[in-house]
Amino acid sequence: MPELLTAAQMRAREETAMKNGAVTGAALMERAGRGAVEATVRTWPDLAGGGHHAVVLCGPGNNGGDGYVVARRLADLGWTVEVFGMGDPQKASPDARLMRQLWEACGPVGQLSDAGHGTRPDLLVDALFGTGLGRAIPAETVTAVAAVKARSGARACRVVALDCVSGLDCDSGRMLLPDGAAPDAMAADLTVTFHAAKRGHYLGQPQSRSLEVVDIGLDHAEDDPRQRPAPGLLRRIEPGRLAPAAWLGSVLPVAPGAHKYDRGHVLVLGGGCGKGGAGRLAARAALRIGAGLVTLAVPPSALQENAARLDAIMLTSMKGPEGLADILSDSRLSCVALGPGLGVGEATREMVRQVAGADRATVLDADALSSFSDDPDALFGLLHARCVLTPHEGEFARLFPDLAEKDRSVSKVDAAAEAARRSGATVLLKGPDTVIASPDGAVSVNAAFYGREAPWLGTAGAGDVLTGMIAGLMGNGRADPHLAASAGAWLHVEAARYVGPGLISEDLPDALPGLFRSLGL
Numbered sequence: 001m002p003e004l005l006t007a008a009q010m011r012a013r014e015e016t017a018m019k020n021g022a023v024t025g026a027a028l029m030e031r032a033g034r035g036a037v038e039a040t041v042r043t044w045p046d047l048a049g050g051g052h053h054a055v056v057l058c059g060p061g062n063n064g065g066d067g068y069v070v071a072r073r074l075a076d077l078g079w080t081v082e083v084f085g086m087g088d089p090q091k092a093s094p095d096a097r098l099m100r101q102l103w104e105a106c107g108p109v110g111q112l113s114d115a116g117h118g119t120r121p122d123l124l125v126d127a128l129f130g131t132g133l134g135r136a137i138p139a140e141t142v143t144a145v146a147a148v149k150a151r152s153g154a155r156a157c158r159v160v161a162l163d164c165v166s167g168l169d170c171d172s173g174r175m176l177l178p179d180g181a182a183p184d185a186m187a188a189d190l191t192v193t194f195h196a197a198k199r200g201h202y203l204g205q206p207q208s209r210s211l212e213v214v215d216i217g218l219d220h221a222e223d224d225p226r227q228r229p230a231p232g233l234l235r236r237i238e239p240g241r242l243a244p245a246a247w248l249g250s251v252l253p254v255a256p257g258a259h260k261y262d263r264g265h266v267l268v269l270g271g272g273c274g275k276g277g278a279g280r281l282a283a284r285a286a287l288r289i290g291a292g293l294v295t296l297a298v299p300p301s302a303l304q305e306n307a308a309r310l311d312a313i314m315l316t317s318m319k320g321p322e323g324l325a326d327i328l329s330d331s332r333l334s335c336v337a338l339g340p341g342l343g344v345g346e347a348t349r350e351m352v353r354q355v356a357g358a359d360r361a362t363v364l365d366a367d368a369l370s371s372f373s374d375d376p377d378a379l380f381g382l383l384h385a386r387c388v389l390t391p392h393e394g395e396f397a398r399l400f401p402d403l404a405e406k407d408r409s410v411s412k413v414d415a416a417a418e419a420a421r422r423s424g425a426t427v428l429l430k431g432p433d434t435v436i437a438s439p440d441g442a443v444s445v446n447a448a449f450y451g452r453e454a455p456w457l458g459t460a461g462a463g464d465v466l467t468g469m470i471a472g473l474m475g476n477g478r479a480d481p482h483l484a485a486s487a488g489a490w491l492h493v494e495a496a497r498y499v500g501p502g503l504i505s506e507d508l509p510d511a512l513p514g515l516f517r518s519l520g521l
């Protein structure tokens with residue numbers, strides 16, 4: 001399911017189910033533990049059956065309760081299981097106390113400080129902290145995990161984290177570690193989370209190689225990527241239950257029988273002599289993703305070099321801001337993309353003023369954003385609901401210095417949401433976890449995690465291509481900016497994964513036809 005929950009939203013789901021008598025906390029815990037064992041064996045089939053060795057580290061709360069369930073179930077399968085706990089059992093919840101007692105019928109609970117003795121196990125289970133983490137985890141927990149991994153023996157100690165890697169702030173994705181701990185001190189091979197993934201699983205740096213969501217019998221909210229996400233719920237951008245073609249078919253401008261003008265006419269403003277590559281990349285991406293027509297407007301001095309490089313993309317001379325007004329008077333233009341390669345300064349600010357004032361679908365990137373570093377409010381005063389900003393963290397910090405990553409006291413999702421509210425535009429804040437936020441509170445994330453990594457996107461021009469893809473998706477002027485930006489971000493990563501290592505930005509637009517075929521379009 002593509003909904004990503006906060007810790008509070010998860011607790012509310014559990015409490016609602018328990019309050020209306022649908023299930024008890026103990027039953028939820030038992031289902032969680034059972035699901036975790038099943039997911040572990042699915043991930044590592046060689047651990048099926050008995051005769052294996054596990055160490056389970058249990059925390060003071062209900063995450064620890066899950067751990068006791070896992071320990072008992074592994075012992076029932078014939079595993080050798082060692083359990084080490086922390087905290088005063090009398091302070092634990094009744095459910096966690098019950099599960100600890102059921103485990104104690106199978107074996108003892110040792111002190112965390114003793115976890116380093118013995119041979120290295122096949123499996124280390126991190127049941128220390130889950131969604132209830134309130135502050136940096138104690139150093140003793142980091143030490144215990146390291147001690148188990150450091151045990152002597154030839155076995156590869158695989159690590160499974162219950163609900164989340166301990167230390168993960170499930171709302172922001174930040175790791176709350178004690179001073180001096182390595183950022184990956186608690187990293188796992190597999191995280192098994194319950195009912196739904198949490199926001200923190202898809203923000204920041206992924207803390208485990210893979211993530212499995214196991215069902216514990218709670219109701220799921222329906223989510224349709226063809227509709228805007230419900231306010232307050234963070235959507236993970238993916239086809240979900242829909243076939244990719246059903247989802248993308250609703251957002252791509254290419255409809256059966258559509259005339260090229262129905263598919264939109266995108267105008268891309270390009271840079272001057274020798275600075276035309278960014279604009280051409282954006283223009284090609286807009287045409288490839290489905291715009292009916294694309295025109296590249298460049299200064300007279302750059303006409304020749306662009307003409308030599310363009311065929312289906314039309315070219316027009318733009319004599320500075322004055323010339324732009326004349327071009328914008330063409331009502332057939334349905335979307336304008338500007339920023340890449342334009343240069344930072346007053347000329348670019350004037351072009352942004354003219355484009356935004358024309359009240360069309362608009363995508364602003366790079367220099368169109370950085371040109372307002374001295375006066376972000378001057379930019380915000382120009383924007384409207386059909387504008388999409390596509391900053392990377394550096395450009396974002398120039399427009400929203402109080403929300404910059406280095407000083408961010410809120411999550412990346414909340415920072416983007418505040419930026420969208422403040423600017424009145426949809427904000428796509430780039431990164432391996434690209435967050436899209438709209439002024440009405442809709443928020444989505446496209447995370448290239450857990451097997452969707454696309455490190456090759458760290459190449460010159462990849463952002464220009466994304467700008468063009470989003471402009472092409474908004475090309476017909478009717479598209480919802482949030483849904484267009486979401487689909488653009490998702491396709492951008494998929495195109496990069498389709499091309500793979502050796503990718504340069506020129507490959508991305510031309511990968512789209514093959515990618516669309518592979519998606520059944």
Ligand SMILES: NC(=O)C1=CN([C@@H]2O[C@H](COP(=O)(O)OP(=O)(O)OC[C@H]3O[C@@H](n4cnc5c(N)ncnc54)[C@H](OP(=O)(O)O)[C@@H]3O)[C@@H](O)[C@H]2O)[C@H](O)CC1
Nearest residue numbers: 025028032061062063129130131132133134135136137163
């Ligand atoms: N609710 C249910 O029925 C189910 C929950 N599941 C599992 O439960 C956890 C959430 O459990 P919860 O008890 O809310 O929280 P945690 O187990 O994550 O830990 C909270 C306890 O740990 C203490 N704590 C918090 N931070 C620290 C810290 N940095 N150092 C030491 N101790 C800490 C906290 O005590 P306080 O001091 O903060 O009062 C709590 O005692 C969820 O993740 C699931 O794994 C089941 O899966 C489903 C049913």
Ligand SMILES: [K+]
Nearest residue numbers: 126129162164
């Ligand atoms: K955990």
